[in-house]
Amino acid sequence: MSPLIPALQRTDARLRKAAFLLSSRWEVRRRGTPDAWRILFSPKPGWKDALRKGFAGSPHTLSFAPLEGQALADADLVVPLDIEPLLGLRRQSQALWADNPLPLPSAESVLLCDDKQHFYRHLEQAGFTHAMPRIAEAGVLALPFIVKRRHDVMGQHCHVVRDEADLRRYAPLFADPDYFCQALVRGEEEFATHLLFRGGRVEHALNIRYRFADDTPVKGKTPASWAPVAARHLALFGDMLSALGFEGLCCVNYKEEGGAPKVFEINPHFGGSLCPYFFTFVRHLQG
Known part of the structure; x- marks a missing residue:
């Protein structure tokens, strides 16, 4: 580039x-x-x-x-x-x-979303496999893939496994129950959609697009530019939140593959890139 x-x-x-x-x-x-x-x-x-x-x-x-x-x-x-x-x-x-x-989400839905592997398995059983990157053992996934911690913040314990050297380097994590492996979704753009979900519907949304210099970044560890763009895939995200029993404020992180979203996680709380624009949510809450 x-x-x-x-x-x-x-x-x-x-x-x-x-x-x-x-x-x-x-x-x-x-x-x-x-x-x-x-x-x-x-x-x-x-x-x-x-x-x-x-x-x-x-x-x-x-x-x-x-x-x-x-x-x-x-x-x-x-x-x-x-x-x-x-x-x-x-x-x-x-x-x-x-x-x-x-509205405040239930403790059960918060803890479900916070455990990234449990989150995936729950939505897998609810029929959303097509909208998430595959989880599998390291020996099953094609290189490159991702190994990440089940509980993490800003991707600090997320690693891209690119080659045989990385397979040896991260081998201890593959056997660690606090980590899991996931297929890598390539792309120089990633999105964070902040949602107010109440009464079974998306009431307000703000979508942030992150742009990276390469197509295998780790958001939170790789430098990026970011800015608001039009929100997309809200019906799908709403269906996911309903399946999770979640209500309140959250942030959906995803990439697109052929125009279709691949959701990595739903953070069950206020997201950092919402800070400058949260006043729009407050005005919405006031009617």
Whole structure:
């Protein structure tokens, strides 16, 4: 790939992000002045600035604190930014969160999605094999393939097995029950679709496209440019979430193969690339 292409992709991404932010803010204003909400986010290092940037100029008040005590009681909207605060909130009295405008997924569905191998097997049994990369033993999958940890964040324990040297290098992981092997979906583009799923339907969506310099990247470890693009495959994703018994905010990670999606995982919580644009979800929650 020419070194000029990544630079052009980064420029394109910056322009797309700026245009999307402007058009989203215009749409919020067009729909009328929203109610001023006190929004409580759980603490998450490095996310505060991006969230505040998105809400710049809005009437909302943002705070970042543990989801408990007076801070929780005073909030109009409570937003867990990760699995632990989400599950911690669910363990508290239902009276504290039952009326939250953002529905909370069940603990069972969160834990199901968080275990990437269990997630795959559950959806396999529900008839979605065609929409996911195959899982199999290392000796069955063609090179290159992926070995990944069942519980992981940002692909930090995900490895591309490219050749015989990698087969020897990662052999201990093939026998480790905390890891599994999955077919590699080639492609220089990957997508993260943030969804608000409630009452059996997708109520709002934001799709982020990541562009890489090669076709065997590991998202989270490989540098990429990213920007919002039109959301796709929402009916399929909704069917998957129904099969998982999930309701609330999530992020579907996938690539396309011949135009068809191949879903790697559904993160059962707020995703990082949603931060600058979450204000559009809040406006949607207000009707």
